Amino acid sequence: MESLHAHTNLPYSRPATPGLHPSQIGFVGIGAMGYFMARNLANRRVIPGFTNSPLLLWNRSPERPQKLVKELGEDRVRITQSLEELVNSCDVVITNLANDAVVKSIYEQFVKTLTQNSPVRSKIFVETSTVGEIDGSLSKIPHTHFITSPVFGTPAVADKAQLVIVMSGDYRSKKEVAYLLVPSVGRKVIDLGENVEKAPxxxxxxxxxxxxxxxxxxxxxxxxxxxxxxxxxxxxxxxxxxxxxxxxxxxxxxxxxxxxxxxxxxxxxxxxxxxxxxxxxxxxxxxxxxxxxxxxxxxxxxxxxxxxxxxxxxxxxxxxxxxxxxxxxxxxxxxxxxxx
Structure with missing residues (x-):
């Protein structure tokens, strides 16, 4: 059972059950923050409406994802061979990336992949790092939603799943993602509306x-x-x-x-x-x-x-x-x- 206290830290009602809940989650960027976020997400409690398939991982270098697989096992996390595989397989893709240039490069690859293989069901992309400029081209692809969700906290705070999560973007997408991230990754969500520029x-x-x-x-x-x-x-x-x-x-x-x-x-x-x-x-x-x-x-x-x-x-x-x-x-x- 989820903690009732966690719900007081979410500014959204629970997503409808039954409904179109995300079934496969992916995480891109297993760095100092991303490692703990991905680990805690993979260890998330059973949430009604969400399946518990392994969290899919992608990182530019293989060492940290391999360390996470060794820590948790392949029943919790699995490394994908390419970004294309992760994007095509996932309903929710969460990114935690080092800088603006990397964010731009990764999201350009997302757009290219989705343009070549248009999704037939809803996909949500969640950018959790601090970015300077937001590229809105992803949201122009059918069935694709983009939300900005930077987090407050150091790696030590991420380790304890006590991050404060800020969100802006599509309301329904925020609701779905909020119930994935709290309390597994963070302790509360602050909603700043639908303009994706607001959260960063x-x-x-x-x-x-x-x-x-x-x-x-x-x-x-x-x-x-x-x-x-x-x-x-x-x-x-x-x-x-x-x-x-x-x-x-x-x-x-x-x-x-x-x-x-x-x-x-x-x-x-x-x-x-x-x-x-x-x-x-x-x-x-x-x-x-x-x-x-x-x-x-x-x-x-x-x-x-x-x-x-x-x-x-x-x-x-x-x-x-x-x-x-x-x-x-x-x-x-x-x-x-x-x-x-």
Whole structure:
């Protein structure tokens, strides 16, 4: 039985039973977030009206899908040999992709496949990453629906199936997908109407608040470090910034800096589109690029502590501007002011 509490976090009534419920689900993009989302979806509870056939997977590299098959078994997940096979086989295709270029490439392949083999029953495509521009050509294909559904949360949150899911697009499609994703993948859904642009915009607004906060935290920590005030003391004021206080910059368990730069770029484009400046995001964007440049230089020299830098590494921008080590607070020398 599903938790009754889960229904209070869904802004839709349950899909009609019996009815045309999705019978085959596919997942494209088994990355840091996608791995946990796909795993939890494959382990989803039995939902009335939905069959429990294996979740079909596709990823550009085979290692992570193979790891998931090894973890769950082929009765829960199965790797498809091509995107075409997955698209033609599935009623719902969920994507979680790295960046705009990959999203564009994958969805162009979806359109090509569906144009060559027009679907005879409803197909729903669900894009869960943060994208800058939405291509509406998919929705022009008969029996095909596209919804945007970005998620809030880190891989650790995805691991616990506690993501907050934002949706915009076709109402019936959102209803079907919401009952697939909650509570198996996330804890609640926020509905932003039928305009597919709304959900990604909402995600960027949310990330602008997070990114702005991280930038302010980074500046405050740097000032504290220069003044000889331990980061843990400053951290007592704000719990979120614990990663910066402890120099914990591993992006494989957080939010990779490439994603932060991408989102910052999208946020700046949004502020330009609506003539609504956000100066702190401009600074944050500069500091993210600074942090990435330093990290890449360290990788080339074989001195990088982590392979993937978390976006909390933004503090490197403030630190180097203050003459401090970018990623190791243990190397800082405090400024001692002499009494007059």
């Amino acid at each position: 915009t909402f995600k960027l607004i949310g990330n602008s608040m997070i990114l702005g906060a991280i930038e302010v935290f980074g500046e405050a920590y740097t000032l504290g470090e220069k003044a000889g005030i331990e980061a843990d003391r400053v951290n007592d004021l704000m719990a979120y910034s614990d990663r910066m206080a402890k120099d914990s910059f591993d992006g494989t368990i957080g939010f990779a800096i490439e994603g932060g730069i991408k989102d910052a770029s999208h946020i700046r484009h949004l502020t330009s589109t609506y003539d609504s400046p956000m100066p702190v995001i401009d600074v944050a964007h500069q500091h993210l690029i600074t942090a990435r440049a330093i990290h890449n230089a360290q990788k080339r020299e074989g001195k990088a502590v982590v392979d993937t830098l978390d976006w909390s590494g933004i503090i490197a921008g403030s630190r180097v501007a203050a003459g401090l080590d970018p990623f190791d607070s243990k190397k800082h020398q405090n400024v001692v002011l002499e009494d007059d």
